[in-house]
Amino acid sequence: MSRGLRVWQDMEKEQETLRAWKERVARELDRVVAFWLEHSHDQEQGGFFTCLGRDGRVYDDLKYVWLQGRQVWMYCRLYRQFERFRRPELLNAAKAGGEFLLRYAQVAPPAKKCAFVLTRDGRPVKVQRTIFSECFYTMAMNELWRVTGDARYQSEAMEMMDQIVSWVREDPSGLGRPQLPGAPASESMAVPMMLLNLVEQLGEADEELAGISAELGDWCAQRILQHVQRGGQAVLENVSEDGEELSGCLGRHQNPGHALEAGWFLLRYAIQRGDAKLQAHVIDKFLLLPFHSGWDPEHGGLFYFQDADGLCPTQLEWAMKLWWPHSEAMIAFLMGYSETGDPALLRIFYQVAEYTFRQFRDPEYGEWFGYLNRDGKVALTIKGGPFKGCFHVPRCLAMCEEMLNDLLSRLAPASALSARPPPAGSARLGAE
16 A cells, blocks of 8 residues: 555544544533533523432522533533524523622622522522632623623623732732631642633633733743642642642642643643743643543543542542543643644543543433542432532533534645545555
């Protein structure tokens, strides 16, 4: 067989595999969205039920502000970017969810602190001393503004963003978390990660705002990069405020899924800035390193938590396999391949995606199980709860569908123009 024919056949095979995955991902996205449309809408009080059993039945009517904001964001993003989801039911549900957040999320307006949990009718139950309810509130409001044009939503997003930045960089006292004398001054990677995500969200298609927030984005990226420790051999979840390793379990704590999610956040940051050196560093340290250390060689799947010294983690769920790290890994490795063309990254995407679709997907009732034992068997049959809602799974599937579409559109012209199969005679001559 001639080299030209072999190259053409390889390209055709790659296109067929990518096309099959694109169709598989798109079908799954439709099924997942249908599950939430059917089961999660509270038509009486507004907002969304997220505590859903395997078949979608509501087992608790508490409403978690993280998940309310995430679902509003997800519906708006689907409505805005996919023609088949440009349906009134998605937009109307997103607006109803946004109005529920506007009325009830903030515990004591005009103070900006949001609840973590609300009753079904919007009364606050619990507050977390973190920024994350407010972050997802901001994402929801900005996306609502993008699809409706209603300036109220953008005003809310910008005001809340200013408050979040103030809490993180100036005065955290408004979070209500006292600094106790024995507590180390530490920084979780989740904080600069979320801020970097918000910088990209708010700056999309807005050059003026993107320019204003560029310094904040640079600060976030540098803070995330500080979590690469031990001479580049480990990504640690917590470091000191000046970027040094902490002692004890807190300092050795690793979360492979978080590292991978931070990886694709940083990868997009590097791409937007045209920084090829940073892009290569991110792929090496935030994609390949946590994947190779975090993948279970015996049963497959990503461990939830690890200890950087190989000691037994103290978290009871450390060896479980959760839905969201695998969702983030699919995004990260497909994005890495899309930008570099490195076939090793594509092979890892296929490896993760095959495991994820085989183990988490529920072919009977739709959506994905969230919590598996180490051996991949379902530990919790719920489809939603305090932390799992309409977010990681549909975001993963939507982003992967978009990237696969883009890859196929880029491969098609090359396949047609530069890799046509040579005539049969030339193939025979090459073989001879």
